[in-house]
Amino acid sequence: MTAAEISVDRDVVGVGREFAVAIRTTPLAAAPPLSGPGAAYVIALDASPSMSWPAEKDGETSRWRLAVQAVVELVRQLPPGDRIGLVAFDHQARPLVVDRPVSELRGTLEAVLGNESPPPYGGTNIEEALETSYRMLANSPAPSRRVILFSDGDPNTGVTTAEGLAAPAQRAAQHDVYTDTIGMGADADVDLLLALSVGGGCGHVSSKEGARERVTEIAARLARWGQNVAAPGGELDVEVHPFFPVAGVYQLVPTRRRLEVSVRKGDGGGQRLVIPLGAVGAGDQQPLFVLRLTAPDRVVRRRVDIVEATGSLRGTNGGALGKAVGSVQGVAEQESAPRLDRLMAEIDAIDTEARIARRLNETEPSRYDEVYREAIEEAQSRGLDELAGTYEASLDGLRHGQAPGDVRNEQRATSSTSKTSANRLLQARPELDPGLVARGGGRESRADRADRLRRSRPDDGWGEDSETEDRRG
Template sequence: MKVGLQASLSDANLDVAQVSSQRQLAISMSAIAASAGRTAPLNLCLILDHSGSMNGRPMETVKQAALKIVDSLSPGDRLSVVVFDHKAKVLVPNQVIDNPAGLKNEISRLKTSGGTCIDEGMRLGIEELAKAKKDTISQAFLLTDGENEHGDNDRCLKLAHLAAEYNLTLNTLGFGDHWNQDILEQIADAGGGALTYIQTPEDALLEFTRLFSRVQSVGLTNAYLLLRMMPGVRLAELKPVAQVVPETVELQPIQEAGQVSVRLGDLMVDSPRVVLANLYASQLPVGRHPLVQVQVRYDDPAQNLESVLSDPVIVEANVVTTFQPAPDPQVQQHVLALGKYRQTQIAEQKLQQGDRAGAATMLQSAAKTALQMGDQTAATVLQENATRLQEGEELSESDRKKTRIVSKTTLQ
């Protein structure tokens, strides 16, 4: 399996008269399969909240979704199940799927009780995944409906970073309206996974299935984007790199022996990750000039290969005497997606500070950005919430969670 790698500047022309030029570089990366179908086995851990607040329909629908996932696993795949209330336990130890009926019986018998301790569930889940992480695609689905009342949120984030170091991906699913979107987003971002909102019990099966389809499309793991800037080219100092597809995530670049590396995690087949890098180029003479070399380092679990390097891509700019802006429309879409997310983040900060008018103004700006992108769903949610604030209403927990989800993703 190889990497599909493409890179485009927001405008490939530079003005010879400019002392410094700013450009956004959009880098698209996906796994290219040599043959159809997933070749590396899946190593999946379900980390499920079974606290008392999950009683009734929520627990039943989550069990139904988990049972469907068991049915969807392929021969050779591995499953473990960890459950937590105010403490955690391993319900199904990590094992190859050779007795689905026995696993399903264990899941079906799950009852609700107690409070919520997310970090203990994460700790046991990471331990179970680590038992079979070699030459597999290791994924956790962490589901909770509440605040981490018996746990430590800082420990959650440390465990998420530890999981990424182990090449384990953490996906988070918030059920209902009383979970902490800040913590679950930070866990998913640090763990290289997706944040999912299950608004009602009836949505559980659909959202689990959607997330399972995503992990089934993973072909390569532990991917790092490598950027080698040419002389006179540098990254912006503030928030220089962000992922914008499949969801928006602020990324942390690391200086590494003459280049910058950024961890991406998994690469999917036919579903690219797109990263935006904010570059500054010093004045250059007329003609074509290389600005940056782009490469990806990755693991291929199906071939038992680690730290494989893709072929490099050299990004060039054309320096001209008569400059006419020629923005790349696809890169502009990515720039708008990042703008929508950052505007919404500012709105949430203002709301926390008690600045309702400022929050409403930023939500309106984010709604306009979403409209420019053609993201009607986000535009509607963001504008409705801006209007509520302007009319003196409070945003419900559901409103806040919808805002977070539409700011991170594009739902057209």
């Protein structure tokens, strides 16, 4: 039976300190072969006037031709039985191809798209492009269904806000249709594209030398993400002990982002969260989520069950997930060293990157270099060397004349994509001295311990046999 799986990053947590709890499913077997398509895609191509601009500095290839190249490369890498739809959009959306097998399109796709070209004027209606694409996939029997959006600018027709455009993407994800977004050039609104990539990823192609190689790399990644899906969707139902407040919910694999998940009061008095799983790959290709929790301001000298997780999967591997329980061996003044030391570093990098992005939004592009220098120092001071490296690459791009918008978009898209697997993030260090629990609050005499237990409240939430010591004030 497939079950939830919980990993706490350390055995003993520190009084009032934050720590990380990872949640995923146990490995799923590949779904049995189907008579129909394994995956269905609708590709929405921005055909607004700016897509005719050069895709590479001092180059002749337009953004439109580069997007067409990406679609051709994607189709080349997909299995012949997968299904493809194509939508071109400017101020309105126009279906060009509806539910055709990959095998039929491989030799004709460039001819189909060759008849299209960006008009000399017009708007950018991402809302209609998304709604049209989702309708085209609504009745597909494929277990993996994805919309891939290519756009180079801000929407200026229909709904234009990130919140408003994310709403249909979120509704589609509830029906296991996920959205990948690709920004083209310096004018792409990567923050908006990140908001739209519900259950999917976000990439960016800068207008610089090497853009063709970059778009080929993105196409290969998109082809991989749509394949080998063991379950098209599901949810994790998580309950957290009421004395360990939830400070944040994150996804680390396959994308890296902080999630907006509501925390409600559970039936047992704890904190209840429902986390959408998205598509679940076979084997070790499960998505990985992490909770940032805060320990209580008191010493606890006993094992505490802090997180329970169940849930469900849909599709041929569907059904209820077996329950998992995550525990700590106690709460002490001196916490144990984390065995899963990369979890807190990863979520710290996500939060740090979000702060730097807000700073860039408030800064004139001519001063981006100042922000990136400060960002490098901040990331290095926090031990986030990989994040510091992305800012160093951004600073180098500015020095070589790359457009500030391109630099910013490329860095944000790069940081949003996981570069490792869940298994590597969950590789544990050797377990350390469990005696920290006994030593956590300092030794006490039997008489002192008996007196403290007599004075403890029986309804304090830890149970009748709890051994806690308040460290507040």
